[in-house]
Amino acid sequence: MIDIFLDITLLTFLAITTVAIVRITNLVAIIMLFGIFSFLSAAVFIVMDAIDVAFTEAAVGAGISTVLMLATIILTKDQKEKQSVGRRSWLPLAVVTVTGAALVYGTRDVPAFGDPQAPAQTHVAPYYIERSVPETGVPNIVTAVLASYRGFDTLGEVFVIFTAGIAVLLLIGDKRRKSTAAMREGDNYDV
Amino acid sequence: MTYNLILRIVSKTVIPLISVFALYVQFHGDFGPGGGFQAGIILGSSIILYALIFGLDAAEKVIPSIILRLLASLRVLIYAGVGLVTLFLGGSYLEYSVLADTQIAGQHLGILLVELGVGIAVFALMLIIYFAFAGRGRP
Numbered sequence: 001m002i003d004i005f006l007d008i009t010l011l012t013f014l015a016i017t018t019v020a021i022v023r024i025t026n027l028v029a030i031i032m033l034f035g036i037f038s039f040l041s042a043a044v045f046i047v048m049d050a051i052d053v054a055f056t057e058a059a060v061g062a063g064i065s066t067v068l069m070l071a072t073i074i075l076t077k078d079q080k081e082k083q084s085v086g087r088r089s090w091l092p093l094a095v096v097t098v099t100g101a102a103l104v105y106g107t108r109d110v111p112a113f114g115d116p117q118a119p120a121q122t123h124v125a126p127y128y129i130e131r132s133v134p135e136t137g138v139p140n141i142v143t144a145v146l147a148s149y150r151g152f153d154t155l156g157e158v159f160v161i162f163t164a165g166i167a168v169l170l171l172i173g174d175k176r177r178k179s180t181a182a183m184r185e186g187d188n189y190d191v
Numbered sequence: 192m193t194y195n196l197i198l199r200i201v202s203k204t205v206i207p208l209i210s211v212f213a214l215y216v217q218f219h220g221d222f223g224p225g226g227g228f229q230a231g232i233i234l235g236s237s238i239i240l241y242a243l244i245f246g247l248d249a250a251e252k253v254i255p256s257i258i259l260r261l262l263a264s265l266r267v268l269i270y271a272g273v274g275l276v277t278l279f280l281g282g283s284y285l286e287y288s289v290l291a292d293t294q295i296a297g298q299h300l301g302i303l304l305v306e307l308g309v310g311i312a313v314f315a316l317m318l319i320i321y322f323a324f325a326g327r328g329r330p
Contacts, residue, residue: 051224055216059232064317067239071324137295138221138302146226147302147309151285154305155270158312162267165316169260173323 006047014040031069038062048113052142195244202244209237217310221299227306231313239321247325256322263315270308273301 017037021030038061045054111118132144146154217230242250274285282289287301 052226052229055225055229056232059229059236063236064232064239064321067243068321068324071321071327075324075327135294136298136302138299140221140223140226142224143220143226143302143306147305148287148298151274151287151301151305154309155274155285158267158270158309161313161316162263165263165319168320168323172327173319 003047007044010040010044010047014044027073028070031066031073034069035062035066038066198244202240206237206241209240210234213237217306220306221302227309227311228313230306231310231315232317234310235314235317235321238318242321242325247322251322254318256319259315259319259322263312263319266308266312266315270305270312273304273308277301 014037017033017040021033021037024030024033038057041061042054042058045051045057115121128141128145128149132141132149133139136144136148138144138148213230213234216225216233217227220226220230238250238254241253273287273290277286277289278284280289285301285305287305288294288297290297290300
């Protein structure tokens with residue numbers, strides 16, 4: 001009962017935040033609303049007992065990506081969204097409405113939350129639930145799956161983050177090679 | 192950033208707590224919710240909070256960016272290296288059971304090492320990305 005009340009409250013707040021993000025034109029305010037959106041999502045995940053996901057959502061979505069977006073906004077120094085004047089475009093509205101209706105129609109086939117007969121619960125999940133403690137000795141099934149059964153996938157994820165870090169460093173990172181302007185002036189590309 | 196007494200005092204109190212909580216999430220991840228990824232992010236955000244309040248230069252004195260790069264690469268290597276070690280011990284790649292005498296102990300050691308690798312790699316990479324973005328704002 002309390003879960004339904006919490007769900008309705010949180011989802012209402014999510015909807016309000018979304019409308020506010022669409023309506024507001026000040027980019028700094030929009031970023032703050034994105035942070036609030038992430039916090040509300042984290043709360044929804046907690047209600048659904050997905051504490052690990054909620055952790056990540058709160059730290060990454062509300063914390064770090066908000067800071068990164070703020071840093072970007074400060075760099076661009078243009079804190080107003082450009083308004084497209086006057087033209088009402090009906091085609092995008094139609095596309096969005098049709099897609100949304102299709103998605104809502106699709107949810108009719110989604111099994112109920114926590115349904116033990118759902119395909120996701122009948123495939124490998126019973127194996128993990130029954131065998132993960134005797135096989136790995138780790139009470140947290142999520143950790144056992146993440147680090148042991150699916151260790152190879154997690155290795156791939158670490159490499160994805162690593163690649164992202166390298167890409168950021170290469171694109172905007174190194175201050176010591178600050179003389180791109182000087183390079184352009186002298187056409188001295190050997191530096 | 193302008194000198195703001197309240198922000199400084201509050202963040203000085205909160206940052207150690209965040210860091211300890213990150214360690215808790217890291218090493219308690221086997222038993223409760225959390226794990227390397229979350230711990231790395233939380234520890235990273237504590238340093239980012241420090242950088243926001245006390246300035247980028249102070250934060251880079253705490254953790255120089257060269258150390259961050261070394262940490263990130265080293266930890267990815269450690270993760271992949273655990274896999275290689277298990278290969279050499281006669282198991283398949285990332286099969287932790289061969290790391291110790293019993294299967295449970297091996298799995299425990301493997302998961303701990305791998306989670307530590309993930310945690311520190313994520314921590315270092317988040318800070319690398321943040322420093323790269325924030326460093327652009329400097330004159």
